[in-house]
Amino acid sequence: MGQKPSTVHQNNLANELYLACCNGDINRVRELLPHSSYTEVNYLHPITGFSPLHVACSYGHDEIVRILLANIYCDRNIRNRNGNTPYDESNLTSIRSLFARPLSLHRQNRFMDDSTRTSPFQLITDSESSSDRPDHWVTGYFSSAEAVDSQLMLTLSQTSSPIMKFFLNARTERESRQIVRGLIEVNIPINHRDYQNAQNLYKQFIDKNSIESLLTIYTLQTPFYNALQMNADAYAVLVYLHLQEIRTRALHGITYRGMNISHADFEAYKWAYARAAVLQTRIFQSTSKSPEVAYALGDHPVVNDRISIIMCFDFDEPCPSAIDLCGISYFKDEDEVLLLPFTLFRVISISEINFFHHTYQKITMKNLPVPSSTLWASSRKKRK
Numbered sequence: 001m002g003q004k005p006s007t008v009h010q011n012n013l014a015n016e017l018y019l020a021c022c023n024g025d026i027n028r029v030r031e032l033l034p035h036s037s038y039t040e041v042n043y044l045h046p047i048t049g050f051s052p053l054h055v056a057c058s059y060g061h062d063e064i065v066r067i068l069l070a071n072i073y074c075d076r077n078i079r080n081r082n083g084n085t086p087y088d089e090s091n092l093t094s095i096r097s098l099f100a101r102p103l104s105l106h107r108q109n110r111f112m113d114d115s116t117r118t119s120p121f122q123l124i125t126d127s128e129s130s131s132d133r134p135d136h137w138v139t140g141y142f143s144s145a146e147a148v149d150s151q152l153m154l155t156l157s158q159t160s161s162p163i164m165k166f167f168l169n170a171r172t173e174r175e176s177r178q179i180v181r182g183l184i185e186v187n188i189p190i191n192h193r194d195y196q197n198a199q200n201l202y203k204q205f206i207d208k209n210s211i212e213s214l215l216t217i218y219t220l221q222t223p224f225y226n227a228l229q230m231n232a233d234a235y236a237v238l239v240y241l242h243l244q245e246i247r248t249r250a251l252h253g254i255t256y257r258g259m260n261i262s263h264a265d266f267e268a269y270k271w272a273y274a275r276a277a278v279l280q281t282r283i284f285q286s287t288s289k290s291p292e293v294a295y296a297l298g299d300h301p302v303v304n305d306r307i308s309i310i311m312c313f314d315f316d317e318p319c320p321s322a323i324d325l326c327g328i329s330y331f332k333d334e335d336e337v338l339l340l341p342f343t344l345f346r347v348i349s350i351s352e353i354n355f356f357h358h359t360y361q362k363i364t365m366k367n368l369p370v371p372s373s374t375l376w377a378s379s380r381k382k383r384k
Contacts, residue, residue, distance in 0.1 A: 014043035021052040021068070024061045033071055038196065041073040049081030050089075057090040065098050072196045076330065077216065087332045101221055101331045110225065110286045111258055111293055111334070120283050173241055177206075179234035180214070187223040194220045197330075211242035212328045218284075219329040219336060228284050236284070236341050243320050250318035255287040255337040256294035259309040266307050269363055273347040278368060281343045287313060289324075289335040310353070312364040319343065319367050344368040 017036055020028035029052075033041070042051050053074060056064040065086075068074045076099060077085055087099050101110075181202065188198040197220060204213035218225060218235075228235055272279060288294055294310055315322055321340040329336045345365035353362045 014040040015045075017041070018043060018045050018050075018052050018055065021056040021061065021064050022059065024059065024064065026061075026063050026067070029064050029067055033067070036071075036073070038073040038075075038200070041068070041071055042075045042078050044078075044080065051075075051078050051080065051086065053078070053086040054080050054084075054089050057086045057095050060090065060092055060095060062094050062098065065095055069098060070193075072193055075197070075200075077328065085327075085332070096333065099331065100333050111288055120281060120285055172237060176234040176237045176241075179231075180238060183227050183231065183235070184217065184224060187227045188220070192222060194222050198222065198224070209242075211239060211245055214238060215246075215323065215325060215338065216328050216330060218338065219325060219331060221330075232284055232341055239323075239340060240321075246323060247318075247320060249324045249326075250320045251315050251322035251324050251337050252318040253289065253315060255289050255313045255315075255322065255339075256291045257285060257287040257311045257313070258294040259311060260306045261309055262306055266309070266361065269347055270350060273350055273363075276346060279345045279347070279365070281339050281341050281345075283341060285339040287311075287322075287337045287339055289337060293334060308358065308360045310355075310360045310362045312362060313339070313345065313367065314348070314364060315367045317367075317369065319369075321370075322367070342370075344370060 013032065013036060017029065017032045017040055020032060044051055045055075048055070050058065053065065053068045053076065056068060069076060076087065079085055080089075087096060090096060184198055184202060188195055198217050201213040201217045204210050218228065271277070291310070313322070321343040323338045323340070325336045325338055326332075345367055347363060348366045349364040351362050353360050
């Protein structure tokens with residue numbers, strides 16, 4: 001009693017599931033899945049190097065792909081020996097569409113801000129005496145050089161001091177991990193379909209110190225994403241502390257986000273444009289390298305006399321706080337780029353455009369590199 005299945009039995013079950021997926025045997029797949037663990041569902045065949053999901057995608061077995069993706073153990077980002085994910089193994093639209101995030105309010109809220117909450121940007125003006133400054137935008141500092149939050153976070157990510165690294169790992173990171181762990185437990189409970197995914201990914205983050213695994217959790221369709229909009233500090237600290245590990249993911253290019261905003265907020269952006277004011281992100285923002293994602297999600301009825309906006313974020317040089325999630329996002333078709341809090345921008349143009357019979361105001365924001373500063377200098381500024 002209580003004995004674990006033998007390795008031979010596990011291998012047989014994994015191989016049977018693989019062959020059923022290869023042969024398009026839908027009924028056999030349905031029979032085997034309830035008895036299959038994480039190991040069997042994500043088994044890599046010793047000859048082909050494919051998982052069951054890889055082979056189902058490769059052979060175009062739509063229904064089997066759908067069944068596997070619905071399984072709580074299925075890892076859609078698993079890579080075969082060629083480094084490809086299951087999504088990469090098929091060019092069929094019918095297969096790739098199964099990997100898309102369900103087009104629902106969750107997806108709209110991810111790539112389009114349609115709320116009445118405080119602006120996702122903080123205003124940093126160059127003039128202390130601007131009496132016409134929008135009073136509903138919190139003013140933190142009076143120049144980009146005084147953006148000490150941005151300086152401090154970037155400096156934390158770049159510190160090479162062994163003493164500082166020890167201090168951060170021993171205290172700041174430990175406390176942040178505890179907070180993020182709590183957010184995951186509360187917002188991805190055991191009865192959630194992505195519970196097992198989140199647990200496996202968090203374990204990879206802890207065991208392998210892999211910040212990419214933690215970023216993948218962010219891309220899951222769970223309430224954890226919404227929780228981070230209200231409680232971003234600990235997660236932001238962890239990402240900033242590990243930025244050097246993902247420096248090749250720093251975006252150099254253009255990314256987009258949709259917004260439906262009030263007339264007052266639109267006037268505030270025009271105010272910032274006219275005065276070359278500096279804006280700083282204050283929350284996590286999901287953007288996409290594909291303009292169609294932002295445009296499509298902005299193309300629905302605007303309520304309460306709000307204005308449809310397409311934000312265009314332009315990065316002339318690699319920006320470490322704009323993280324390209326290609327290859328680690330749970331939904332590859334979204335081309336997601338994550339903007340971290342404390343990323344600096346300046347509005348460089350505002351224009352009206354039309355896209356598929358829908359009118360938008362396009363606001364182009366140019367990224368501003370964070371002014372260089374030492375950790376201690378930033379800390380002293382912040383205390384003053």
